[in-house]
Amino acid sequence: MVGFAGFFYFLLIFISLVLVLRFLSKTSLLQIFIKSWQSLIDRFHVYQFYKIPQFNENFQENQLYRKISLYLNSLPSIEDSDFTNLFSGSKSNDIFFQHDANHSVVHDTFFSAKVSWTNQKSSQLDGIRSFVLKINKSDKRRVFRQYFQHILTVADEVEQRNKEIKLYMNLSTENERWRSVPFTHPATFDTVVMDAELKNKVRSDLENFLKSKQYYHRLGRVWKRSFLLYGPSGTGKTSFIAAMARFLSYDVYDIDMSKVYDDSDLKMLLLQTTSKSLIVVEDLDRFLMDKSRAVSLSGLLNFMDGIVSSCGEERVLVFTMNGKDQVDQLVMRPGRVDVHIQFPLCDFSAFKSLASTYLGVKEHKLFPQVEEIFQSGGSLSPAEIGEIMISNRSSPSRALKSVISALQTNAESVKGVNKVAQALTNSSSGRSVDESGEPGAVFCRESVHTVREFRKLYGLLRLGSRRKEEPLDSSSADKDGSLHAVKG
16 A cells, blocks of 8 residues: 555656646746756856857957858758758858857767857847857866867868859949959860860869969968969960869959059059959950050069069969960069960860860761861861850751861962962062161061951961960970960
């Protein structure tokens, strides 16, 4: 009987406890109890707390706060937090997690040290938020500095991976010199059509540059790299710049030299660019030939490698030209231009790559005919061939026939221009004295001008007698790893 009464008494206590717990859970008193108990443990336990405010006393953003936020949102444990926000990404099927600043506690482990993060709001009127790190004192002495270095490294990687690339353009207004828009050019190194070996060399060069901060500092050099892309219009220079920006995840600063007031203004534009940026000056040869330009040659050289160019690091400068033969060699020397890359008109190898990319055709019965026309002197830019293929992409055979027709027309034009040039040269061969009276020089400048205009009429961008330049020669890499074109 006594045993039954004891069991009944225990059952009543158990039922009462369950009812109390249910009541506490419904009124959130259980959560208050748990937090109070945890607070009591923390007070007498060996924990240390660190606060990282969002802003400093001058209301400037604390970069460490931003990096901690990036780091915490990248942790797998964010999914297991009590409260987690869900957001859609840039793509329709992307969903990513973000910690809730008002509720969540994020747990992390680093070298067996267990830490936790909370986000608190200041009780002051300013309402500044702060991250609070809770760490065991013994772990703090062991891993504190390494842990924060780890946070900074991961945050930088996440930031680069998720970064939205922007295109900045200089304006002619005094109040606002740069304006940005999202950089949406889709080109990548995988889509750019060029020699595979050359492409790999450039990719490797950029990868080495990204890892070479300490190396450049040890040499006493500014951590920057400069490229010259030269070749006729339509050969892919702009797409290659976009591919470089995508590969580096760098913002692009496109400097329109016609909107630069003077040398000092060019310096100020450079100073207002950020690190991890791609600074582009297109058609530099055309600018240098403009006698009425606002920026002097000296100002341009200082922009490329003067003192002002050292006020910022991890930059890549890219210059484009249609041709570099008439450009002052002061502009071309190493240090101002480290890597020279030629973008020639399309040859048969590039044509096959275009056919594979645009038409999905790797072999075709018309390919031998195309190759024969290329060998006979016919040539078009990759942009011209690509446009023909896009217009006829529903029928690869029709597209290839259209390319053949265009190449044949071009080849005939080349032959016609060469005949006219030869005739003009023969007609002036009897004139052996030029304006200065020196024998053996060609005097007929009007004839030369006519030939040049005739070539422009047919879109021919280089003289038939000009020696061709090879794009890159692996044996021509200089001691610091630069790639440059060599003449064969």
